[in-house]
Amino acid sequence: MIGNFPYLVVGILFVMGFVGIIFEKNLVKIAIAVSIVEAATNLFIITLGYRNGGSIPVWTMAGGGSSRMVLPTPQALTLTAIVIGLATTALMLSFVMIIYRHYGSLDVRDVRRLRG
Amino acid sequence: MNWQDHLPALLLAVPLFGAFLAPLTNIGGKGLRNAWFLLVSAAITVLAFLLWVRVGSSGPLVYVMGGQAWNLALPSGMSIPVRILMEVDAFSAFMVLLSSVAALAGAVFSVAYMERFSGMEKFVALYFLMVTGMFGMQVTGDFFNFFVFLEISSVASFGLVAFWRDRGEALEAAFKYMLVSTLGALMVLVAVAFLYSRYNVVNMAALGKVIEWGMVEKTALVLFMTALAMKCGSVPMHMWMPDAYAEAPAGVTCALVAVSQASLYGLFRVCFTIYGSFMGSPVIPWVIIVLGVLSMFIGVSMAVIQKEIGRLIAYHSVSQVGYMLLGFGVGLLAMGDAKAVADYGFTALKGGVFHIVNYTMYKGLLFLAAGALYYATGCRNLNDMGGLGRKLPKTMALFMIAAAAIAGLPPFNGFVSKLLIYESTFAVHPILSVFAMVTSVLTLASFVKIFQSAFLGPQLKKFADVKEVPGFMLGGMTILAVAILFLSLFPTWSLNHLVEPAAKALLDQASYIGAVFASAATGGGL
Numbered sequence: 001m002i003g004n005f006p007y008l009v010v011g012i013l014f015v016m017g018f019v020g021i022i023f024e025k026n027l028v029k030i031a032i033a034v035s036i037v038e039a040a041t042n043l044f045i046i047t048l049g050y051r052n053g054g055s056i057p058v059w060t061m062a063g064g065g066s067s068r069m070v071l072p073t074p075q076a077l078t079l080t081a082i083v084i085g086l087a088t089t090a091l092m093l094s095f096v097m098i099i100y101r102h103y104g105s106l107d108v109r110d111v112r113r114l115r116g
Numbered sequence: 117m118n119w120q121d122h123l124p125a126l127l128l129a130v131p132l133f134g135a136f137l138a139p140l141t142n143i144g145g146k147g148l149r150n151a152w153f154l155l156v157s158a159a160i161t162v163l164a165f166l167l168w169v170r171v172g173s174s175g176p177l178v179y180v181m182g183g184q185a186w187n188l189a190l191p192s193g194m195s196i197p198v199r200i201l202m203e204v205d206a207f208s209a210f211m212v213l214l215s216s217v218a219a220l221a222g223a224v225f226s227v228a229y230m231e232r233f234s235g236m237e238k239f240v241a242l243y244f245l246m247v248t249g250m251f252g253m254q255v256t257g258d259f260f261n262f263f264v265f266l267e268i269s270s271v272a273s274f275g276l277v278a279f280w281r282d283r284g285e286a287l288e289a290a291f292k293y294m295l296v297s298t299l300g301a302l303m304v305l306v307a308v309a310f311l312y313s314r315y316n317v318v319n320m321a322a323l324g325k326v327i328e329w330g331m332v333e334k335t336a337l338v339l340f341m342t343a344l345a346m347k348c349g350s351v352p353m354h355m356w357m358p359d360a361y362a363e364a365p366a367g368v369t370c371a372l373v374a375v376s377q378a379s380l381y382g383l384f385r386v387c388f389t390i391y392g393s394f395m396g397s398p399v400i401p402w403v404i405i406v407l408g409v410l411s412m413f414i415g416v417s418m419a420v421i422q423k424e425i426g427r428l429i430a431y432h433s434v435s436q437v438g439y440m441l442l443g444f445g446v447g448l449l450a451m452g453d454a455k456a457v458a459d460y461g462f463t464a465l466k467g468g469v470f471h472i473v474n475y476t477m478y479k480g481l482l483f484l485a486a487g488a489l490y491y492a493t494g495c496r497n498l499n500d501m502g503g504l505g506r507k508l509p510k511t512m513a514l515f516m517i518a519a520a521a522i523a524g525l526p527p528f529n530g531f532v533s534k535l536l537i538y539e540s541t542f543a544v545h546p547i548l549s550v551f552a553m554v555t556s557v558l559t560l561a562s563f564v565k566i567f568q569s570a571f572l573g574p575q576l577k578k579f580a581d582v583k584e585v586p587g588f589m590l591g592g593m594t595i596l597a598v599a600i601l602f603l604s605l606f607p608t609w610s611l612n613h614l615v616e617p618a619a620k621a622l623l624d625q626a627s628y629i630g631a632v633f634a635s636a637a638t639g640g641g642l
Contacts (some may be wrong), residue, residue, distance in 0.1 A: 034298055043303050048313045066619050077260055084267045091274055095291045102284030113285050114359045
């Protein structure tokens with residue numbers, strides 16, 4: 001039960017972000033919600049690779065003769081995903097900035113010139 | 117050692133190199149930068165063509181990055197591939213070939229179209245990054261790299277959609293596109309994580325070999341399907357598509373069409389190669405079919421009422437994607453049942469595959485022609501245009517070719533692929549082909565509308581000094597028009613050499629998987 005706790009947290013974060021993207025009206029808050037979904041995804045992958053009591057996955061440094069290590073692949077995946085997430089968040093915020101210059105508002109109900 | 121062994125790597129390295137060198141070539145002036153833009157685009161088209169020829173003659177090509185040898189997929193007795201793998205089968209090679217043609221046409225067109233604007237070195241860099249991401253999605257043999265390339269092409273295309281940042285609408289469209297894409301990419305990542313947690317592999321062939329039908333796999337499949345259907349613009353998440361396509365510069369839209377096809381490629385790679393015959397129920401194929409029918413019908417009925425030329429054509433993209441989903445859905449439904457495949461499944465797949473290439477060519481040409489109209493007149497609204505056929509005869513001729521092809525008038529290529537789809541879907545349920553035909557009629561109606569209101573009618577006074585568009589723009593459009601005419605005039609050759617190998621590769625799950633594992637036996641030569 002307690003082992004599944006991280007997955008519960010990940011699920012709650014994911015749903016929170018998702019709900020935020022759909023229901024928030026402010027563009028900055030939408031950007032934050034996207035970041036929350038990103039964080040949930042990264043946490044999910046890290047949690048998948050965790051082994052109880054495992055050490056760092058570097059063979060020469062795994063001290064104490066313990067052969068139990070956490071999985072290295074998910075960590076590599078997450079590292080890449082974090083970098084990509086950083087880039088998209090930065091780009092998204094700069095879009096929000098320029099949208100504010102054009103529309104004078106951050107409310108999605110005002111940023112609606114394209115419709116139909 | 118044959119240099120052509122390294123074609124998959126070169127296909128990614130050349131546009132990446134082109135992207136990073138583009139700002140440097142700008143120091144040498146506009147001429148050098150444009151020459152670089154054209155040179156690299158031509159080079160990737162040649163590479164794509166060579167890759168297609170090679171895969172056609174010698175079967176699926178596996179390429180290992182960072183190993184001792186390019187063909188050593190399973191080093192030192194490993195049972196699963198651990199390195200970064202690229203795998204190109206006939207379907208991937210087909211996608212690469214047609215995307216490279218679309219990217220070349222977009223590049224040639226943009227040389228003249230974007231001349232008036234500053235920041236072109238960034239445009240060229242982003243354009244090649246987008247192309248790299250698109251090729252990467254099509255040749256990778258590894259799900260995590262699929263996600264990475266998906267993000268590369270998406271992030272580069274956000275920048276390109278918002279390139280005219282003095283227009284608020286462009287930013288709005290880019291933001292919408294970004295939300296859908298980012299969320300889609302994260303869903304892909306979660307799906308990859310689900311599959312990894314179960315099988316400890318991210319390699320596509322290795323996954324296809326061991327996968328079983330269970331709860332985790334179902335969840336992953338639903339996530340993949342949602343994400344990739346969103347990215348390729350299927351109803352109900354199609355709303356980013358008209359916005360982004362209409363607001364991006366025309367040359368970019370031409371390449372964006374190919375980028376969204378790469379997502380469609382991902383969807384079918386997952387459905388056919390990974391799950392394939394392991395898929396236990398007909399629910400997934402039927403979901404794809406229903407999404408296809410809805411996309412066709414809703415897309416076209418939204419298109420008929422549009423007044424802005426770019427948005428009208430972009431809504432047709434939604435409906436055309438519907439045709440492909442319908443064809444592939446019927447093919448997937450038949451998969452695993454030899455009689456059904458022979459009766460209608462293979463025809464449906466051929467129709468779907470043929471429609472991908474037809475769609476990319478004529479839709480690219482339509483967007484370029486719409487861009488040419490905008491370049492010449494400065495208007496986007498059809499109600500403001502009229503009588504342009506007198507001033508822009510060449511653009512009109514090229515537009516006519518594309519419009520006839522998309523409406524499916526015989527003998528154009530759109531007719532052939534649509535006929536294949538009608539024929540095969542009729543065998544599943546007649547109502548499907550009824551929808552497909554009604555959509556085709558409405559498509560014709562809306563292109564008659566564009567043609568009539570933009571090109572026909574008396575000459576308007578405000579367009580008295582409109583001139584024919586520059587040679588580079590006509591050149592870009594001609595590339596696609598020649599491709600359309602070729603596919604139209606040689607349908608048998610195209611079906612036998614271009615379409616059938618790709619459709620067979622989709623059904624042939626075993627050879628895709630086998631190519632990776634067989635290289636352990638034969639490969640390894642240092």
